[in-house]
Amino acid sequence: MKAVVLESFGDSNKAFSIQEVAEPSNLAPDEVLIKVESFGLNFADVMARIGFYNDAPPLPAILGYDVVGKVHKAGAEKGEFLMGKRVVAMTRFGGYAQYVKTKISGVVEIGENMQAYKALALATQYCTAYYACCELTNLFSSDKVLLHAAAGGVGTAITQLAKLKGCTVYGLTSSYDKVTYLKDNGVDFPIVAKNGDYHQQLKELLNGEKIDVVFNSVGGGTYKKDFKLLDKGGRLLLYGVADRLTMRKGFLGTVKLLWKFGLLTPVQLLISSQSISGINMLRIADYKPKTLKRCLEKVVEMTHSKQLNPKEGGEFSVEDISLAHQLLESRKSVGKIVVNW
Ligand SMILES: NC(=O)c1ccc[n+]([C@@H]2O[C@H](COP(=O)([O-])OP(=O)(O)OC[C@H]3O[C@@H](n4cnc5c(N)ncnc54)[C@H](OP(=O)(O)O)[C@@H]3O)[C@@H](O)[C@H]2O)c1
Known part of the structure; x- marks a missing residue:
């Protein structure tokens, strides 16, 4: 089979090559x-390509979390009900390939008609958005919600879930070009955060x-900055x-990142x-x-019933993987x- 292989960290033009590799074998009973x-x-994937993602497999690696396709083989009877079915899967790497093996806990049938971008x-x-909004915390109509990268993949999803609950959404972006997209997707207050000034803009709006x-x-x-804006009884999800x-690669960059987070004692959380x-x-x-299965089943169901509406952000052929990353x-x-x- 063919796969997009990450051969070296760095620039997307040089990092990937399309190669002939062995098809995954030895399926476990739950795969x-x-x-x-x-x-x-x-x-x-971008973080992994640059070398900032500790969970990524060692090089040469096949990245990729999301696939749409048909179940070709099952490891045991457990997975046989999925044979031949068109599914979406959260693959936990390996997705940039013509075949991928994955655990059935991350696989849900979608039917023949759902567009690939929606399923992906x-x-x-x-799934991340649903877990955040509906499992880890609950949202209520009186909630004022602040959301970073609101026009991105997770941001689009959180906005839709928060609006279904009736929340007021303050959505951040770095770009004026995304404001119409944010409004169309339901963001009540789009905030263009140039030069890190969103804190002041939000204070004025609030x-x-x-x-x-x-x-x-x-x-x-x-x-x-966000913590300073958080109300008593508030929840911050990172x-x-x-x-x-x-920041630069390596230990010093990591230290700088941690330093910027600062320190917080749990007693402060208790008091407030x-x-x-x-x-x-x-x-x-x-x-x-x-939990993963429950979240994935739920978002598939909510998309079929048109409560959720994933948005397409660009379609590329595999030869243009570097353009997609760029x-x-x-x-x-x-x-x-x-x-x-
Ligand atoms: N923890 C998890 O399990 C999990 C799962 C999925 C995603 N995530 C995280 O959720 C975030 C969104 O993921 P996504 O896949 O949906 O991506 P995305 O939001 O579609 O794209 C990333 C967006 O982040 C914003 N951004 C902020 N600072 C940036 C920087 N320094 N460089 C580049 N972009 C920056 C940009 O939006 P603006 O310029 O408009 O601000 C960019 O469009 C990512 O941080 C991702 O790592 C975490």
């Missing part, structure tokens, strides 16, 4: 082999009030550190009845497979980026 029709990009957005980005729930995927100094890209939660969907896939890294993308075999 299936999927013949991939399309795969999706996640920001974690569900595997990781909508007019003395505070934020109830923060969804932060950037980390670093934004975390401290699920990414995109800010790591602005606030909470901070971290999310890592790989850990959920590894240790809470039933788009995601450039901060110009919105919604889900799809790559077709």
Whole structure:
């Protein structure tokens, strides 16, 4: 089979090559082999390509979390009900290939008609959003929600889930070009955060009030700013550190990132009845497979019933994998980026 192999860290033009590699074999009883029709990009792929992602497999590596395709083989009877079915899967690497083996806890049937970009957005980005908004915390109509990278894959999904609950959404972006997209997707107050000034803009918009729930995927100094805006009883969910890209590679860059987070004692949280939660969907896939399955089934169902509406952010052929990566890294993308075999 063919696969997109990450051969070296760095520039997307040089990092990847399309190679003939062995088809995955030795399926475990809880695994299936999927013949991939399309795969999706996640920001974690960019972090992995640059060498900022500790969970990524060693080089040469096949990245990729999201695939759409048909189940080709099952490891045991457990997976046989999926044979021949068109599915979406959260693959936990290996997705940039013509065939991928993955655990059935991350596989859900989607039917023949769901567009690939919609299904691909569900595997990781909508699952993360659903886990954040509906499992880790609950959202209420009175909640004022602050959301980083609101036009991105996870941001699009969190906005839709928060609006279904009736929340007021303050959505951040670095680009004026994304404001219309944010408004169309339901963001009540789009905020263009140039030069890190969003804190002041938000204070003016809030007019003395505070934020109830923060969804932060950037980390670093934004975390401290967000915490200052958090109301008593508020919840802050941290699920990414995109800010790591602005710092140099290696130990010193990591120390700088941690320093920007600052220190906080849990007693402070107790006194102000606030909470901070971290999310890592790989850990959920590894240790809470039933939770992953529940979230994926739920977002597939909500997409079929049109409560959720994943947005397409660009379609590429596999030969243009480096262009797809460049788009995601450039901060110009919105919604889900799809790559077709
Ligand atoms: N913890 C988990 O399990 C988990 C799962 C899925 C995703 N995530 C995280 O959630 C975030 C969103 O993921 P996604 O796949 O949906 O990507 P995405 O939001 O579609 O793309 C990333 C966006 O992050 C914003 N951004 C902020 N600082 C950036 C920087 N220094 N460099 C580049 N972009 C920056 C950009 O939007 P603006 O320029 O408009 O701000 C960019 O478009 C990522 O941080 C990702 O790592 C975490």
